Amino acid sequence: MTRTPRLKMVLMASVLALPTLAVAQTPFDMSPERGGSAPTVRDQRPDGAFVMPFDTEPNAGPKLDFLPAAPVPFTLPEEGPRLIAPEEPVAPVAPVPAEPPPERTASASDIDRFILPAANLRFEGESGRRSWGIALTAAQAARATTLAVTHNSSIYVAPENSSMRISINDRLVLDQPLSAESDDKRATISLLPGTLKAGINVVTLEVVQRHRTDCTIESTYELWTDIESAGTGFVFDGGAGNGFVTVDDLRAVGTSPNGTTTLRVVLPGGDRMLAEADLLRLVQAVALLGNYRQQKVEIASTLLPETPPGTLQIAVGTTSELSALPGVPAEAATSAVVDFADGDAPSPMLVVSGPNRTAVIAAIAQLAVGVERPPTAAPTVVNTTPWLLPTVPILTGEQSITFADLAIPTEEFTGRRSHAEFHVALPGDFYAEAYGTATIYLDAAYTEKVRPGSHLDIYVNGFIAANTPLTSASGDIFRHLPISVALTHFRPGVNRVTIEAVLDTEADDICAPGASNDEPARFALFDSSEFSMPDFARIDRWPNLAALAGAGAPYGRSETPVQIVLGRVDANVYAAAATFLTRLAISSDGVIPTTIGRTQALGDAPAIFIGALDQFAAPTLAEIGISETARNSWTGQSSGELSSTPFEIDPLSSPPATFGVTTGTKGVYDRWQNELVNPSGLRGTWFAFENWLEETFELSFSSLNVGSREEPDYSPPGRATAIIAQSPAASDRLWTMVAGPTEEALVEGVTELSIRQYWSILNGRASSFDDATGVTDVPALSQRFIFGDGFSLQNMRLVAANWLSINIVGYAFALVLLCTILGICTAALLARLGRRS
Structure with missing residues (x-):
């Protein structure tokens, strides 16, 4: 009897040990748990980049980091990666010892040249692309050996299907998956010699984003990636100077982390020059030569010991006044001089000087002569290089531009919400908001998988301007499909036009893992599409802040000097005036x-x-x-001061009813309905007529004003x-x-x-x-009209068409008057013709 319990215990132990023995015989590499990194298989994307497979376990082994431990120079392969045929034997891969995660070699404080045009650059939706120019001196181009990029993405972005690519001068320098983290993720890229050059360097940033779990169109609005300016830029190597030599190098001053360039005007001789407008002319010229699209001006009497990034110090004064400053050119003692203090200095300082006050003013004129424009010489493009490339054309009348000229390439799209945008500019006297329509002649195609109910949307400056449904169940190809876009939301200056394709398919309802990458393209947009602007009315109006901001109108074309009236002649008010004037100069x-x-x-x-x-x-x-x-x-x-103001509110008290005491929901509703929405008597009848007029004819009494x-x-x-x-x-x-x-x-x-x-x-x-x-x-x-020199009957006809579209009562009176005149003339003519009966 004593052996039976022991036998049962042995049998139970053997049964429990069977799973362990089976696992031990399974040929599975446990190298991650042993401190190594397991070999992984990568899938090749059509663009040549590699991504991790979708079914990779996120918690298996150590966390994958797509940045190497040491910066690895990027080289473009001449041929595609070699694919191993199935019949070729694959050599076993030995476990690689684990390496610690790469150390961040740069921080936000290490950035020597910030490159983003704003405090942060956000990409929303499933794809995005942006190009702009970075100006560098020859010394900066040689010293910039590292590019640091800091980004943060939405938690819904799937890293296995999303990527970020950065190209500099058409050379790919970064291609890595996007990953969402609680903190900003930083990438450090070593730049090959020759990547950067003196002058304008074109930076192109592309983002592809896919949702982790959802395939609906609504989920695409949850996708975003922020590129943070404070941690994105070039890191310089070596102790040499920045190489500011000529006025052309003003473009290379750069910006602060928030995208602003500071012009610090240093007046060691005192504030005597604040009583005149010479400094206003100087800062305008410097801003135009440097093409600073976002700047501020400071007035000071001393130099900064250490200049922050994006700051240009401008020393202005006679030679004796600047004698204590380092690096003043010796030529300033005998003639007017505009030059940098020292090309090897770590921060730029522009010297505007001469032996006397007359020579200083002559030096300012010497600098401004290259950017002063006669009022009759209108620009043809807006030089948006620091924040947008290509530069934006200014449309002054009837004109057609292809998407290829607007930098919209032919692209095939596999996602749910395609997004493409371009920019056009209009002059300050643009006047066509009420009657004109532009036309987009669209060349595009979509497959039979796109279900009816999908649509194309056109946005102008963020406002919906046109909608075109996709109705064919078997797909379609558009060849110059005309889409009318009302000019209502266009304004003087730069305008953004967005083409968005909202695509609904049956595959999105299934939402299989990895389907967005495996499926063929469902929509294509061709660069042969065109944007056609009609002839529009041109006349200045006042008041009109849109024209002031967009084109500096009317001051930019003023033939007489603009009077600047300062509330008080001091450094703060003068600096504010200089900041405002430089912004107007950039616009005009x-x-x-x-x-x-x-x-x-x-x-x-x-x-x-x-x-x-x-x-x-x-x-x-x-x-x-x-x-x-x-x-x-x-x-x-x-807002901070208001939010800190204490408010004493008794939560148990309630305000008294203002329209009498009425109990019950129905009573309250009836009271609001009768006393506010539908008042009785003559006032109620008038409100009812006004509502009927607006609902039936889309007219209001404000539009009937004459x-x-x-x-x-x-x-x-x-x-x-x-x-x-x-x-x-x-x-x-x-x-x-x-x-x-x-x-x-x-x-x-x-x-x-x-x-x-x-x-x-x-x-x-x-x-x-x-x-x-x-x-x-x-x-x-x-508004009142300001008639210029460009008077023509054709333009006046367009002006009248837009004015009559706004003032419909005037249009009605004019129509009745013309009909009356026509009737009188017809009756008089018939009275002289034919036989009297």
Whole structure:
């Protein structure tokens, strides 16, 4: 009896040991758990890059890092990778000892030249592409041996199907999967000699993003990747200088991490030059020569010991005033000089000097002569190289451009939401928002897998402008399919046009793993497509901040100097004026001639007022249409200050009813319906008629207004830090005011408004900026026309067509009048012809 329990225990132990023995006989490499890295098989993409297979276990073995331990130079293979045939024997791969993850050789503080055109560059959707230019001196191109890229992606981005590629001067320098992490991921790339060159270097960044688990069209809106400017740029090697030698090297100054270039004007001789407009002419010329699309100006009396990235110091003064500064050219003692202090200096310093004050002014004129443009010489392109390539053409009338010329290549798409965009610019006197339509002649194709209900959408500056459904169940090929795009959302300056294909397929409902990479293309867009702009009306209007921001109008074409009226002649106000003027100069592509004016002597001359609001007299504010009470009530509190204000609210108390006491949901609803939405009596009948008119004919009483309407006085929002306001249409003056509640807020607000994202959306009669809400516009109730020299009957016909499309009552009166005249003329003519019965 004692052997039976022992026998049972032996049998149970044998049964439990069987799975372990079976696993031990399985030929599986456990090298990751043993400290090595298991051999992996990579799949080749059509573009030649490699990605990890979809079924790779994310937790098997050590974390895969796509960056090598040491920078490896990238070489383009002459032939594709060799594929092993099935019959060839494959040699066993020995486990490779594990290596520690690569150390980050650079941090944000190590970046010597930031390369992004903004604080961050975001790519949304399933694909994105962006090209821009980086200017380098010969010394910088030789010293830039490393490119650091910091990015952060959405947690929904699948790294096995998503990638990021960076090319410099058509040479691929980075191709790696995208991965979502809680912190920014940093890649460090060693650049081969010859990758960079002196002058403009074209950087192209491409992103492909796929969702981890979802295949619906809605899921594509969850995909994004941010390229962070603070950790993206070139790292210089060696101790040599940056090589600033000629004025052409001004383009190589670069930007700060937020994309801004700082022009620090140093006046060791004091602030005497602030009483004249010579410094305004100087900073405009420097900004145009350097093509700084986003800049700010500082006025100081001393040099910075260490210059931050993206800062250019400009020393201005006579030779005696600059004698204490290092590296001043010796020629300044005898003649006017514009030169860099020392080409081997770690930071650039431009010296504008001469033996006396007259020579200094002559040096400024010498620098500005190359970028001054006559008012009649209109530019043909907008030089957007620092933030967008190719440069944007300016369309001045009827013109057609192919997608190939707009840098949209022929592309096949396998995803759910295709995205392509291009940019065109319009002049400051563009006037066709109410009647004109552009046309996109689309060459595209889609397969039979794309189900009806899919569609093509056209966006202009973020607003939907056209929609074309894809109705064929068997696929289709479009050959110059005309798609009309209303000109409603076009504006002076650079406009962004986006073509988006929303594609729905049955495979997306199944959503098999890896299907987005394995399936053939479902949509194709060909670069033979065209964008055709019709002939449009051209006439200046006032007030119109969109034309001011987009093309510097009307000051950019002013034949007389623009009067700059400063609220107070000091460094802060002058710096704000210089920042605003340089932004206008960039928009108008030329130096704007200015003088320092006085309010009493202005008359009808064009003028720009800059300063704190309480520094201007009440008549001046009244002439521009700004409420006088704003001088004392405008505090300019920031959003942070408002959020910290304590509010005492009793959660148990409730405000009294303002329309009487009514119990029950139905009673409250009836009260709102009767007293607010559908009031009784004559007022209710009038509201009902107005609603019927709008629903039936899409008309409102505001559109039936004839003639100009009186503009109410403008009161800046309490939290705004800066405003830009123009005098109303009833005034004959071309006056613009740039003001803040204080000088410090003015400098901060003007700097923020000069950022391209804010500057490009200024519109209406007045705009304000605050940190919480950004830019807020006040539309102009009426505008007056400013007739230029380009008068023609054809242009006046287009102007009348647009004006009558806005003022429909005037159109109706004109139609009735013409019909009456036609009837009278017909009756008079018939009275003289034929026989009387």
